[in-house]
Structure formats: structure tokens, C-alpha cells
Amino acid sequence: xxxxxxxxxxxxxxxxxxLLLVFFVFPLALLVKHSFFSWDLLTPARFVGVENYRSLLRxxxxxxxxxxxxxxxxxxxxxxxxxxxxxxxxxxxxxxxAAFVRSAVFSAYVVSWVSVxxxxxxxxxxxxxxxxxxxxxxxxxRAPRWLSDPALAPWAVAAVTIWKITGYALVLFLAGLQxxxxxxxxxxxxxxxSPAQRLASITWPLLRPTTLFVATTSLISSFQLFDVVRVMTxxxxxxxxxxxxxxxxxxxxxxLRVGRASAEAVAFFGILLLLTGAQFWxxxxxxxx
Amino acid sequence: MKRASSRALGWLGQGALGVVALVWLFPYLWMGLTSxxxxxxxxxxxxxxxxxxxxxxxxxxxxxxxPLLRYFVxxxxxxxxxxxxxxxxxxxxxxxxxxxxxxxxxxxxxxxxATLLVxxxxxxxxxxxxxxxxxxxxxxxxLILPFGVSALxxxxxxxxxxxxxxxxxxxxxxxxASELYIVYRLLAPLLKPTLISFFLFSFVSHWNDYFWPLVLxxxxxxxxxxxxxxxxxxxxxxxxxHVVMAGNVILSLPALAVFAAAQRHLLRAVTxxxxxx
Numbered sequence: 001x002x003x004x005x006x007x008x009x010x011x012x013x014x015x016x017x018x019l020l021l022v023f024f025v026f027p028l029a030l031l032v033k034h035s036f037f038s039w040d041l042l043t044p045a046r047f048v049g050v051e052n053y054r055s056l057l058r059x060x061x062x063x064x065x066x067x068x069x070x071x072x073x074x075x076x077x078x079x080x081x082x083x084x085x086x087x088x089x090x091x092x093x094x095x096x097x098a099a100f101v102r103s104a105v106f107s108a109y110v111v112s113w114v115s116v117x118x119x120x121x122x123x124x125x126x127x128x129x130x131x132x133x134x135x136x137x138x139x140x141x142r143a144p145r146w147l148s149d150p151a152l153a154p155w156a157v158a159a160v161t162i163w164k165i166t167g168y169a170l171v172l173f174l175a176g177l178q179x180x181x182x183x184x185x186x187x188x189x190x191x192x193x194s195p196a197q198r199l200a201s202i203t204w205p206l207l208r209p210t211t212l213f214v215a216t217t218s219l220i221s222s223f224q225l226f227d228v229v230r231v232m233t234x235x236x237x238x239x240x241x242x243x244x245x246x247x248x249x250x251x252x253x254x255x256l257r258v259g260r261a262s263a264e265a266v267a268f269f270g271i272l273l274l275l276t277g278a279q280f281w282x283x284x285x286x287x288x289x
Numbered sequence: 290m291k292r293a294s295s296r297a298l299g300w301l302g303q304g305a306l307g308v309v310a311l312v313w314l315f316p317y318l319w320m321g322l323t324s325x326x327x328x329x330x331x332x333x334x335x336x337x338x339x340x341x342x343x344x345x346x347x348x349x350x351x352x353x354x355x356p357l358l359r360y361f362v363x364x365x366x367x368x369x370x371x372x373x374x375x376x377x378x379x380x381x382x383x384x385x386x387x388x389x390x391x392x393x394x395x396x397x398x399x400x401x402x403a404t405l406l407v408x409x410x411x412x413x414x415x416x417x418x419x420x421x422x423x424x425x426x427x428x429x430x431x432l433i434l435p436f437g438v439s440a441l442x443x444x445x446x447x448x449x450x451x452x453x454x455x456x457x458x459x460x461x462x463x464x465x466a467s468e469l470y471i472v473y474r475l476l477a478p479l480l481k482p483t484l485i486s487f488f489l490f491s492f493v494s495h496w497n498d499y500f501w502p503l504v505l506x507x508x509x510x511x512x513x514x515x516x517x518x519x520x521x522x523x524x525x526x527x528x529x530x531h532v533v534m535a536g537n538v539i540l541s542l543p544a545l546a547v548f549a550a551a552q553r554h555l556l557r558a559v560t561x562x563x564x565x566x
Binding site: 090258261 | 435548
């Protein structure tokens with residue numbers, strides 16, 4: 001449509017574009033600029049070229065953070081998808097009880113990360129937590145120190161994250177199951193296909209687009225994990241749960257190294273863009289096929 | 290034979306549902322029960338299921354040690370402010386993008402969609418120094434403004450408006466309606482389902498937000514509830530889990546209440562959005 005006055009669309013978009021420029025575009029430029037400086041927020045910034053990037057690479061910090069983030073994210077994505085798919089198959093039935101259980105699982109997704117973090121900090125407490133109690137009862141031994149053992153802590157935090165976000169995968173898989181035609185399933189049943197066969201050769205292939213969508217969106221989101229780490233482990237023990245956002249936060253607010261924090265944020269942003277690009281590419285090539 | 294096995298399968302399914310319900314509901318139950326225990330019981334038998342002498346002492350302590358009302362007001366003003374501002378700005382912007390033809394339209398749309406790629410977790414370093422430079426650290430404005438525009442909200446409004454027939458807008462114009470009237474009085478009511486879903490989702494995620502208030506507040510002036518409750522544990526010496534859990538009940542109840550009242554709208558929002566920042 002033609003605008004009534006030529007200026008209409010411009011002033012309608014002005015506040016939106018202005019805020020985006022101030023809080024998105026300009027900060028990105030500033031971020032890149034800061035990454036070439038050494039600055040502690042107090043004394044004047046000093047230009048250091050690519051030194052921040054070089055030291056992040058040379059110290060192995062970037063690689064270490066990437067590995068931690070990737071392994072925790074992979075566990076989260078895999079775990080929440082398996083749980084979400086399993087629960088969707090289990091809960092895709094009529095009745096109030098199934099509806100109630102669906103709501104229960106999804107509610108964790110709506111509660112804050114702080115709530116969930118504190119809750120599981122208490123449940124997983126090595127001395128007086130419920131899980132330690134269950135462990136003592138059945139195994140008659142000391143419970144593993146889930147959160148203070150560097151070999152276990154990342155998986156404990158990942159498990160808590162899975163508990164929180166499985167509702168997301170569940171909702172999307174339930175929506176996906178609605179699109180699986182009942183008639184094909186019934187025909188297969190008449191032909192004597194077992195439930196396992198029907199799942200493997202009808203439901204699962206038809207859920208592929210949903211699976212792909214859940215996997216990529218969950219991966220991109222879980223790369224940005226922070227709250228639960230900050231509340232439960234503060235990146236420890238011995239940096240075993242220092243994921244990207246936590247590492248950047250630490251550089252900025254605990255070490256006051258704006259330049260290094262910026263360089264790490266630039267690298268992090270690059271990785272997120274690559275993941276998003278991969279997501280687009282996957283969906284495009286799938287549609288083309 | 291076949292019927293017996295399918296009935297067994299049915300019972301197995303029901304049993305599995307029970308286990309699932311337990312896994313997702315027991316943590317809430319445990320939170321509530323712990324918050325009702327007196328300190329002595331928590332120390333002597335921390336894993337006992339029921340409190341022997343239930344008490345609200347932990348809640349009284351939370352209220353005594355924290356200016357909860359202030360945090361509650363801060364959090365509400367912030368979350369309401371963000372959600373309202375996002376919708377207020379998304380409506381005219383979405384309208385211009387969906388219904389008006391003008392030079393630079395593709396460019397503007399591209400910019401808005403591109404910012405979807407920049408999460409708060411990437412831009413917080415420069416935005417923090419930016420806001421520190423103009424004295425907006427520790428203010429509610431500093432908490433609200435960086436989220437005043439939602440690219441997603443603008444995008445959703447635009448998509449929804451594409452299906453509104455041009456004739457309806459033209460008729461309003463002929464009746465002498467101004468563009469502002471068309472956007473806020475004619476089109477906004479038509480988009481009600483989209484707007485409600487988006488509003489609730491935005492409200493809940495900013496009510497719950499921990500990251501941005503943590504970055505941007507250093508004292509209690511603009512501190513929000515999630516931050517205050519998390520601090521409850523950091524200050525806590527030794528086993529004061531009943532107090533932490535009482536705080537946690539206070540923090541999570543509003544979110545659970547919104548969820549119970551508006552589950553359908555939140556589900557709708559999730560299927561288009563995904564989780565996280």
C-alpha cells in the first residue's frame with residue numbers, strides 16, 4: 001500500500017531502528033574495537049593490536065572454553081531431545097492425567113534458571129541433599145561429590161539443564177506427532193508391523209524436520225548457558241564448567257579486562273554465527289532435496 | 290492373549306507417567322517442604338520427608354533480611370516496562386514493514402532480522418560500558434532500554450499483519466482515521482492472540498532474567514528478585530537451606546501462577562520461539 005504521507009513509514013520505524021542502532025549495531029562495532037585494546041575501565045585504554053586474541057589462543061583458554069561449552073551443550077541437546085521424544089511418545093494420549101504430566105514437565109521451562117539452580121544445588125548437596133540420602137540408602141556409601149568433582153560437575157549441570165528444557169523439546173515433538181498421519185500407522189499395524197517397527201520406519205522419519213529444528217535451536221541456545229552455571233558452580237571446580245558466557249563475564253567483572261572479554265565475545269559471536277549458518281544450510285538443503 | 294498384553298502395556302504406560310510426574314514435581318515439593326522446616330530439623334535429619342513441626346520462620350527471615358517489596362516492584366516495573374515497550378514499538382514498525390511501500394524497506398527489514406542473531410550474552414560487554422558512560426548503571430532505565438525493541442516481536446507483528454486485507458485499512462483511511470489510530474485501535478485488537486502470547490512470554494522471560502540485572506546492578510537500588518534470591522544463598526553461612534528454599538518459593542510462585550493461568554498462550558509462544566535469551 002502507498003503510505004498516506006511519504007514520511008509515515010519512516011517515523012513509524014524510527015524508534016525501533018534507533019534503539020537497534022544504539023543497543024545492537026553500535027555495541028557490536030564497539031565490541032570489535034575494544035577487542036584490540038587493553039582496558040581495565042579505570043585507566044585509559046591502550047591499543048594492543050591482536051594481542052588479546054593471540055593470548056587467548058596461546059594460553060589455550062579459548063580452546064578450553066570451547067571444548068567445555070561444546071561437550072556440555074552436546075550432552076544437553078542429546079539428553080533433552082531423547083527425553084523430549086520419549087516423553088512425547090508416552091504423553092501423546094488423551095486424558096487429564098497425561099495432560100497434567102505434560103504441564104508438569106513444561107512448567108520447569110517456565111520457572112527461572114535461578115530457581116532451578118538453587119533447587120538442584122540443594123537436592124544435589126553432597127552431605128544433606130536428597131540424592132545423597134538415596135545413594136546412602138541403596139549403596140551404603142558416600143555419595144559422589146557431583147558438584148565439587150571436576151570430572152562430574154559438567155555432567156551434573158548438564159543434567160539439571162536437561163531437566164529444565166526437556167519441556168521445550170516435548171512441546172515441539174508433540175506438535176510434530178500431530179502431523180504423522182494416523183492412517184499410515186493403522187495400515188502398518190494391519191500389515192503386522194510391531195510398535196517398534198512403526199516407530200523406526202514411520203514416526204521417526206516423519207519427525208525428522210522437527211528433530212532437526214529442536215536440535216539446532218537447542219544447540220544455539222545451550223551455547224549461551226550462563227545462569228545455571230553462575231548459580232551452581234561459578235565455573236568451577238577448576239574451571240570444569242567455565243562455558244563461554246561465564247568466561248566472558250569473568251574476564252569483564254572479576255578481572256576487569258575489557259579487551260580480553262571483548263575478544264572472547266567476538267570469537268563467541270563468530271561461533272554462534274557459524275552454528276546459525278549451519279542451521280540455515282541444513283534446512284535449505286533439506287527443502288531442496 | 291493379545292488383549293492381555295496390550296492391557297499390561299497400558300498399565301506400564303501409566304506407571305511410566307507416574308515416574309515422569311515424580312521426577313518433575315518432586316523438586317517443587319521438596320522446595321516447599323524444606324522451606325517449612327525449622328533449622329534444628331534441617332540439621333538433625335535433613336532428608337526427612339515431612340517437617341515435624343512446620344513453621345513459617347524461614348519466610349519471616351527472608352522478609353526480615355531482604356527489602357522484598359522493593360525487589361518485587363523493581364522486577365515488575367522492569368518486566369512490564371520491557372514487554373509493554375516492545376509491543377508499543379513493534380506495532381507501528383511491523384505495520385510499516387507489512388503494509389506500507391517505501392524506499393529502504395528491505396534494508397530496514399533486513400537490519401531487524403539480523404539483530405535476532407545478536408544475543409544479550411554477546412552485546413553485554415560494550416552495552417555495559419556504554420551505559421556506565423551515561424550513568425545508567427543501577428537504574429531501571431538501564432535494565433529496560435537495551436530490551437526496548439524486540440526484533441522477534443516486530444517480526445511476529447509483521448507476519449500477522451500480512452494476512453490483514455488492505456481493504457480494511459483503506460476503508461478506515463477513507464473514514465478519516467489517522468495512521469496512529471489504524472495501528473493502535475484498528476489493527477492491534479485484530480492481533481490480540483499474537484500480542485497476548487508475545488507479551489506473556491516476554492514478561493515471564495524478563496521477570497526470570499538473571500543475567501542482565503546481574504551485569505547491570507551493583508546495589509539494591511535497582512536489584513531484581515532473581516538476583517536477590519540467588520544472593521540469599523551466597524551470603525548464607527552453613528546450612529540455611531530452609532531460608533534459601535523459602536526465598537525460592539517466593540521467586541518461583543509468580544512464574545508458576547502465570548503458567549497455570551496462561552499455559553496455552555505460553556505454549557503458542559514457545560512453538561515459534563525456542564528457549565533462552
